[in-house]
Amino acid sequence: MQKILEIEDVTVSFDGFKALNDLNFNLDVGELRVLIGPNGAGKTTFLDVITGKTKPTKGRVLFKGRNLRSLSEHQIARLGIGRKFQTPRVYLNLTPRENLELTSNRKKNVWSTLVGKPKNAERNSVAGLLETIGLSSRADIPAGLLSHGEKQRLEIGMLVAQSPDLLLVDEPVAGLTDEETENIGDLLLALAESHSILVIEHDMEFVRQIARKVTVLHQGSVLCEGNIDQVQNDPKVIEVYLGQPMDDSDTAHSLELEASGSEL
Numbered sequence: 079m080q081k082i083l084e085i086e087d088v089t090v091s092f093d094g095f096k097a098l099n100d101l102n103f104n105l106d107v108g109e110l111r112v113l114i115g116p117n118g119a120g121k122t123t124f125l126d127v128i129t130g131k132t133k134p135t136k137g138r139v140l141f142k143g144r145n146l147r148s149l150s151e152h153q154i155a156r157l158g159i160g161r162k163f164q165t166p167r168v169y170l171n172l173t174p175r176e177n178l179e180l181t182s183n184r185k186k187n188v189w190s191t192l193v194g195k196p197k198n199a200e201r202n203s204v205a206g207l208l209e210t211i212g213l214s215s216r217a218d219i220p221a222g223l224l225s226h227g228e229k230q231r232l233e234i235g236m237l238v239a240q241s242p243d244l245l246l247v248d249e250p251v252a253g254l255t256d257e258e259t260e261n262i263g264d265l266l267l268a269l270a271e272s273h274s275i276l277v278i279e280h281d282m283e284f285v286r287q288i289a290r291k292v293t294v295l296h297q298g299s300v301l302c303e304g305n306i307d308q309v310q311n312d313p314k315v316i317e318v319y320l321g322q323p324m325d326d327s328d329t330a331h332s333l334e335l336e337a338s339g340s341e342l
């Protein structure tokens with residue numbers, strides 16, 4: 079299977095503290111993977127080394143076989159990596175349609191004339207995207223009037239409008255209702271048919287909805303990888319989530335694991 083992302087022995091040190099520690103990770107082309115781990119496990123740093131925001135102290139990050147070492151964040155984004163941050167960043171006074179047009183146009187000016195693929199362009203047309211993200215009937219109202227979940231879907235649409243090959247999605251369902259959470263899950267599953275996707279998420283019910291394979295990060299390394307049942311029943315994972323002194327948010331994470339029906 080062809081790899082879209084290869085992380086080889088990556089360490090990131092901050093003043094001697096290893097936020098990532100000899101990390102190895104691969105993502106297949108077309109795969110949808112979920113990354114979980116307790117607070118401070120290195121999840122954000124993991125995304126930062128992929129986007130080039132942080133450079134590895136040691137090791138290599140390859141995207142489509144290309145070493146990203148000497149590339150800037152901007153160059154890496156143009157190679158086809160799109161990142162969605164936790165809080166939606168949409169233009170609230172513009173409509174969803176205008177938000178999507180703006181993102182598509184910006185890309186067109188800069189880049190798509192060079193790499194434009196008609197099929198993708200068609201799929202990513204604004205009308206098609208509005209349908210994909212379930213906002214066709216809300217396309218022409220100010221985005222400020224959308225619910226939090228709808229804004230999240232709009233921002234995912236804006237990301238897709240830039241035609242990335244790899245989508246990095248950071249905690250997309252934090253603070254959403256159950257129904258909105260399920261909508262986001264369905265959207266990511268639909269996008270997974272034509273993209274490689276890496277999602278960071280704590281909500282285990284959501285992880286169960288979308289994940290085929292889960293990677294657990296702990297102290298900057300991969301602790302365990304497998305399907306959701308394998309991961310939730312792995313003694314090492316149980317220990318990490320429940321066997322250590324925890325702050326409040328760690329407790330919240332472990333409770334989510336419990337609530338999801340595992341044997342924890």
Ligand SMILES: Nc1ncnc2c1ncn2[C@@H]1O[C@H](COP(=O)(O)OP(=O)(O)OP(=O)(O)O)[C@@H](O)[C@H]1O
Pocket residue numbers: 092095096097115116117118119120121122123124
């Ligand atoms: N710029 C930095 N300088 C020093 N330490 C850092 C820096 N960035 C991250 N760290 C440390 O590295 C560790 C991993 O942080 P990171 O934010 O990647 O974890 P995380 O898994 O995303 O956690 P959370 O779930 O709380 O967001 C933490 O202990 C953090 O304090």
